[in-house]
Amino acid sequence: MSESRPKSDGEAAAEESLEIAVPSDPLAGHPATAYFWGHVAGSGDVSDDRIEVVANDEESAQVLAAVAGGDLEHETTTRDYAHDTSITRTEDEYTLTIGDDDETGLLGRSGALGLPVDGRGNYRFGAFSEYDRELLRGLLEGCGTVCFKSSSGTVGISFVHDDADLLELAQELIADCPVEAPFDDLSETSSGGYWFGVDDDAAPAFGTWLYEDCEATGLFAPSRRRKLERSLEQADAYDE
Structure with a gap:
C-alpha cells in the first residue's frame, strides 16, 4: 500500500x-x-x-x-x-x-x-479501467472538439492528436462504452497529426453519456459542456 x-x-x-x-x-x-x-x-x-x-x-x-x-x-x-x-x-x-x-x-x-x-x-x-467515462472526458477536453455542423444540422465530436497510438486507444475506450458510438478510421490532418470523428448520428447520445452526472464530481470543463449543450439544441432546432 x-x-x-x-x-x-x-x-x-x-x-x-x-x-x-x-x-x-x-x-x-x-x-x-x-x-x-x-x-x-x-x-x-x-x-x-x-x-x-x-x-x-x-x-x-x-x-x-x-x-x-x-x-x-x-x-x-x-x-x-x-x-x-x-x-x-x-x-x-x-x-x-x-x-x-x-x-x-x-x-x-x-x-x-x-x-x-x-x-x-x-x-x-x-489503473483507471473502471473510470472510462472520466478518462474519455479528460481526453476529449484535452485533444477533442465539439461543434455544430451547420451544413448537415448535426453535432460533431472528434479527437485530434499527433500520436496515432493514443487516438487508437481512445477508439478502444469508445468501442467499450455503454453507448453505441461508431467512429471513423484515423485520417491525417493538414498539420501532420491524426484525427477521427464519432459518427454524427451517434454523437448526441455519446456526448450526453460522456457528461452525464458530471456535476456530482466536478470533473469537467463547464465551457466544453456548454458547447455540447448548445450544439445539441441547434441540432434539435434544425430538425424541427
Missing part, C-alpha cells in the same frame, strides 16, 4: 473551494485521477522532472491542480486550427506545471518512473 502524499496549502485550498474528491495518490484508480491523466495524455507532456498539461477552461485547470498540485499560468494564444492550418483561432490557455520536488520527487515518485507513461510516450491506463 502506497503512502499518502501530503497536500500543499494550494492543493488543499483548491480542493476545498471546488469540492473535488481526490485520492491521496495521484496514480490510484479513481475518477479524479482518470480525468487528470486523460487531460495529460490529450494536451500534456511528461518528462523525467516535470509534467505540463494545458487546459482551455479555467475551472477544469483548477480541477487538475486540485488533483495533482502544481503551478498554473494563464495566457492567450493564437494557433492554427488542427483540421485546417489556413484557419487560426485565439483562445485562453491555462498551463499546469508539476515539478520534481526535492523531497518527494515527481508526484511522490523518483522521476517519471512509475507514472502511467513509458519511455516512448505511450500511456498505460489499466
Whole structure:
C-alpha cells in the first residue's frame, strides 16, 4: 500500500473551494485521477522532472491542480486550427506545471518512473479501467472538439492528436462504452497529426453519456459542456 502524499496549502485550498474528491495518490484508480491523466495524455507532456498539461477552461485547470498540485499560468494564444492550418483561432490557455520536488520527487515518485507513461510516450491506463467515462472526458477536453455542423444540422465530436497510438486507444475506450458510438478510421490532418470523428448520428447520445452526472464530481470543463449543450439544441432546432 502506497503512502499518502501530503497536500500543499494550494492543493488543499483548491480542493476545498471546488469540492473535488481526490485520492491521496495521484496514480490510484479513481475518477479524479482518470480525468487528470486523460487531460495529460490529450494536451500534456511528461518528462523525467516535470509534467505540463494545458487546459482551455479555467475551472477544469483548477480541477487538475486540485488533483495533482502544481503551478498554473494563464495566457492567450493564437494557433492554427488542427483540421485546417489556413484557419487560426485565439483562445485562453491555462498551463499546469508539476515539478520534481526535492523531497518527494515527481508526484511522490523518483522521476517519471512509475507514472502511467513509458519511455516512448505511450500511456498505460489499466489503473483507471473502471473510470472510462472520466478518462474519455479528460481526453476529449484535452485533444477533442465539439461543434455544430451547420451544413448537415448535426453535432460533431472528434479527437485530434499527433500520436496515432493514443487516438487508437481512445477508439478502444469508445468501442467499450455503454453507448453505441461508431467512429471513423484515423485520417491525417493538414498539420501532420491524426484525427477521427464519432459518427454524427451517434454523437448526441455519446456526448450526453460522456457528461452525464458530471456535476456530482466536478470533473469537467463547464465551457466544453456548454458547447455540447448548445450544439445539441441547434441540432434539435434544425430538425424541427
